Amino acid sequence: MIKTRQDYIESLKRQQLNVYYNGKRVEDVTVHPGIIPHINAAAKTYELALRPEAEDLLTATSHLTGKKISRFTHIHQSVDDLIKKVQMLRLISHETGSCYQRCVGFDALNATYMTTYDIDAVYGTSYFSRFCDFLRYIQEENLMVVGGMTDPKGDRSKRPSDQSDPDLFTHVTEKRSDGIVIRGAKAHMTGSVNSHEILIMPTQNMTKGDEAYAVCAAIPLKSPGITLIFGRQSNEERKFETGIDAGNKDYGVVGGEALIVFEDVFVPWERVFMCGEIDFTGLLVERFATLHRQNYGGCKGGVSDVIVGATALAAQYQGTSGASHVKDKITEMMHLAESVYSGSVACSAMGSRTPSGAYYPDPLLANCTKHNITRHIYEISRLAHDVAGGIMATMPFDRDLRSPEVGRYVEKYLAGVNGVSAETRMKVLRLIENMTGGTCLVESMHGAGPPQSQRVMYQRLGNLPQKIKMAKKLAKIDE
Amino acid sequence: MKTEGKNVIVKFCGGCNPTYDRLAYWEEIKARTGDDVTWVGADFPRPDGMLLICGCHSVCPLKHYKPADYGFFILVDSDRRSPEDVAAGIIDKEGT
Numbered sequence: 001m002i003k004t005r006q007d008y009i010e011s012l013k014r015q016q017l018n019v020y021y022n023g024k025r026v027e028d029v030t031v032h033p034g035i036i037p038h039i040n041a042a043a044k045t046y047e048l049a050l051r052p053e054a055e056d057l058l059t060a061t062s063h064l065t066g067k068k069i070s071r072f073t074h075i076h077q078s079v080d081d082l083i084k085k086v087q088m089l090r091l092i093s094h095e096t097g098s099c100y101q102r103c104v105g106f107d108a109l110n111a112t113y114m115t116t117y118d119i120d121a122v123y124g125t126s127y128f129s130r131f132c133d134f135l136r137y138i139q140e141e142n143l144m145v146v147g148g149m150t151d152p153k154g155d156r157s158k159r160p161s162d163q164s165d166p167d168l169f170t171h172v173t174e175k176r177s178d179g180i181v182i183r184g185a186k187a188h189m190t191g192s193v194n195s196h197e198i199l200i201m202p203t204q205n206m207t208k209g210d211e212a213y214a215v216c217a218a219i220p221l222k223s224p225g226i227t228l229i230f231g232r233q234s235n236e237e238r239k240f241e242t243g244i245d246a247g248n249k250d251y252g253v254v255g256g257e258a259l260i261v262f263e264d265v266f267v268p269w270e271r272v273f274m275c276g277e278i279d280f281t282g283l284l285v286e287r288f289a290t291l292h293r294q295n296y297g298g299c300k301g302g303v304s305d306v307i308v309g310a311t312a313l314a315a316q317y318q319g320t321s322g323a324s325h326v327k328d329k330i331t332e333m334m335h336l337a338e339s340v341y342s343g344s345v346a347c348s349a350m351g352s353r354t355p356s357g358a359y360y361p362d363p364l365l366a367n368c369t370k371h372n373i374t375r376h377i378y379e380i381s382r383l384a385h386d387v388a389g390g391i392m393a394t395m396p397f398d399r400d401l402r403s404p405e406v407g408r409y410v411e412k413y414l415a416g417v418n419g420v421s422a423e424t425r426m427k428v429l430r431l432i433e434n435m436t437g438g439t440c441l442v443e444s445m446h447g448a449g450p451p452q453s454q455r456v457m458y459q460r461l462g463n464l465p466q467k468i469k470m471a472k473k474l475a476k477i478d479e
Numbered sequence: 480m481k482t483e484g485k486n487v488i489v490k491f492c493g494g495c496n497p498t499y500d501r502l503a504y505w506e507e508i509k510a511r512t513g514d515d516v517t518w519v520g521a522d523f524p525r526p527d528g529m530l531l532i533c534g535c536h537s538v539c540p541l542k543h544y545k546p547a548d549y550g551f552f553i554l555v556d557s558d559r560r561s562p563e564d565v566a567a568g569i570i571d572k573e574g575t
Contacts, residue, residue: 053502053532056540057493080542087495087539094496305496341496 002142004050005043012039012194015222019193019258021230029193033240034230037249038256039194041100042144044092045072057088062139063357064132072102073139075113076359082348086298090341093302097248097435099255099443101191103295105145108199109135110358111288112216116273117356119280127273128356134218134271143196146221148186148260149288151203160206160213170200170262171212172275179268180275182215186262188446190255193228195221198260202274205282214281216274217267225265231257234438243398244427247434254443287360292448293370294361297344300373300444303435304337304380310432311384317416317425318389329383336376343369364461371454377444381436392429401426485527487569488549489518490540497534499558505532511566528552528572530565 002008009030019026021034029035049058049070060074060081061067076082085106092100113135116127138145151160154168163169170184186200199218206214221228233253238246274280312330315321347365354360385392391414401410401423414422434440445451472478491501508530509518519526528551531540536556546552551572555565 052489053491053494053505055493056491057495084493084539087493090495091493302496 001140002046005047008043008046008144009039011196015196015220017193017221017228018226019228019230022232026193026230034236035193035256037098037239037252038101038191041096041098041251041255042102042191042194044095045070045100045102046142048092048095054091057084057091060084064136065139067139069139070142072106072144073109073135073142074106075110075135076351077357078359079349079351082294082351082359082361083345086294086341086344086348089295089298089344090302090305093299094305096251097303097306097431098251098253099190099299101195101255102144103299104147104190104292105195105197105199106147107288107291107295108147108149108201109138109145110291110360111284112199112201112273114287114354114356114358114360115216115280115284117354118283119274119277121355122280123277125277130270131273134273138197141196144191144194145218146186146189146192146195146198146260147288147292148189148198148200149203149285150187150189152185152187152259153203159210161209169203169213170215172215173212173264175275179266180215180217180272182217182219182262182265182267184262186260188231188257189228189260190257190447192221192258192260193230193256197221201284201288202281204285206278208278211276211278214274214276214278215272216284218271218273219262219265219267221260223265225263227261227263228258229261231259234440235434241398243402244423244430245398247430247432253434254439254447286363289449289453290361290363290366293454294344294347294366296373296444296448297340297342297369300377301337301341301344304333304340304377307380307384307432307435308333308337310428310435311387313428314388314392314425314432317420317428319417320387326387329387333380333383336380340369340372340376343372364457367454367457367461370448371451374445374451374454378441381441384432384436388429388432392433395426395429398426484517485515485569485572486517486519486523486525488521488523488526488529490521490529490531490544492531492533492535492538492540494534499534501532501534504555504558504562507562508566508569511563512569515570526550528569530569531555 002011013028013030019029021032026032030039048054058071059068060071062069063075063077071088112131116131119125120128151169154163154165160169167184170182170186172180173183174181197218197220201216202214308330315326320326347361347369350362350365351359396410400406411422414425416425494501529549530553533556538556553565
């Protein structure tokens, strides 16, 4: 069982996944400078669970075994659990200033738990008990699970079965007496090069003819036929350096995403939780999306707290913190951060019990929360850039600061208020740069789905006819 | 009346967004109580009292504990009260 940070790192070293980074096979992810920051972030979830001042959020009691487990492997048993999830995410973000990846698998576990129960109720299948066995294993071993939903999708105007290349959606190619064989790929898989298992789910609602694509299954990432190709992030090569240019050197820019390819991967039946039940694909997708969208005010709210602090610090260092417009901008940043957090708490507080017994956030409010993330994180970052100043984008290198030839110029001309060195000022500016640009922003836009996928939910769940009825009543319109 | 060697549970909230440094606050209390108090975990049988340190006024864990179950129960939800004062209060509480 993985308990400590070191246990976690050793487990990654042992499994030797088939990982590629910038065209080269990675022999050991635990010593690769491009991957270590992501491992550090995920390891924080193990470290904090052992700390008395954080265990109240990082741990839970398993409803299956009664044992104390990582909350990241827990099935929500109450509204309180839903709220604690969001609180936990904010807390961890304060420690890492970055994504720590385990929420995706957490949400996949909960969505699959609820949905397998419902499938069994209709079809008399045994997916739920199979899934509970898998869940018990994950809880006992405290493993990190990838939530594998997004397929590459090829030509978006065509159904999965109409694609010219059938592998553009992950699908079952063979059913055997002992299991199934799958081919395809999952894209943007957060934390996958430093996880143990992937729980794949259909990427969208499937219709008649797409039965082979209606598949949910758990697969060890070390299985034969799996290849992981790490995604390039903005400024990631700075992690290879020593010095201050990386900004947040110990942790990732975002979660560390990879393209995972499945080349005829065998999955035994005891790890298959949906196989052809197209009428439940939409429900599974919606539940996973809701559970994942619930998170964003927690994790991004926490990351935003750090950005607000860094921005205020930058203003202090350069003598602008007393300016009324700077105070106003920092106030606005705090307002936006607390607003996104409020959304996550609200959708959790309005959560409800599903037939399986697991609790589920309010889907309309969860989608609204994530929709705000696609806007507010950009605005928070914009304000941070405004206050920090152009120097954030034009500063010399760390090596210039340390150069015997030009270091003294950097020291002299990047100095801020009395008592603050150029290095100190550069450190906080690099932190802001690291947390507010490039991949970070795209992650806020597209992680857990782009804004259009949330707008679709307003149309479905927003109850427009009732709103029209209210308006008619007050306006005394009878027609 | 001062009673020495009390077993007191210390429990923290999860710390999602604390308004003060709970650990530093706790370290200060621990230093002040010294050998007068043995700090124990929440599952300790028949403790003399409990100190619940929360990061804000929401005091989330409070719903899981009944103050009446403990000889004394001290709830901290901000740093308005000094750690010295809390430590003195714990030492002066009647022990069992």
